[in-house]
Amino acid sequence: MAAHHHHHEPQGADLAKAAQATLEKSGEQWTAMREQIFKALASFDKPASAYDIAEAVSKAEGRRVAANSVYRILDLFVASNLARRVESANAYVANAHPDCLHDCIFLVCDSCGQTVHIDDDHITKGVRSAAAATGFSPVRPVIEVRGTCAECDTPN
Known part of the structure; x- marks a missing residue:
């Protein structure tokens, strides 16, 4: 979860x-x-x-x-x-909540350019752990997922 x-x-x-x-x-x-x-x-x-x-x-x-x-x-x-x-x-x-630190996960629509920022500590902790396992020290992980938003994906 x-x-x-x-x-x-x-x-x-x-x-x-x-x-x-x-x-x-x-x-x-x-x-x-x-x-x-x-x-x-x-x-x-x-x-x-x-x-x-x-x-x-x-x-x-x-x-x-x-x-x-x-x-x-x-x-x-x-x-x-x-x-x-x-x-x-x-x-x-x-940043809609500047008083709270999170790693970035962006969902970027290739059609309209709309970008949504989501927080999911489970995913970002996994990325940090995988980086650390290789001896890499991540400073500011940014994950970008390119695709199509629900609005652009909906047929007219």
Whole structure:
């Protein structure tokens, strides 16, 4: 039986507050630019690239924001558990429960790009154990399952 976690997943301003609390707990500052980038990231319904986020923040701020600046902040967000990186897409999603650490399992739809993050400690502990058995020390396991989501798989 899989060990699934069920979380209260804050939305909107509550998610931004949870992200801020998590970042500040790690000793980092929650700046206006970090807030804008997090809010832009959280507004996407699919994984967003740094360029997507830079464009959204640029429109909201009325000034150009460079993707390089966004990448630096996204790296901080991933390291602080505020965001997850979908490796195969070089894109990011806001972590819906930033105060809880889990390894990533992403279900990525090849048709529409929708990406769902699931927590299953049974699977991720197995991956960590298999890696450790070979003498490998995993730092941040990411599992991506490519396929078709239920919406795209349903005939019209």
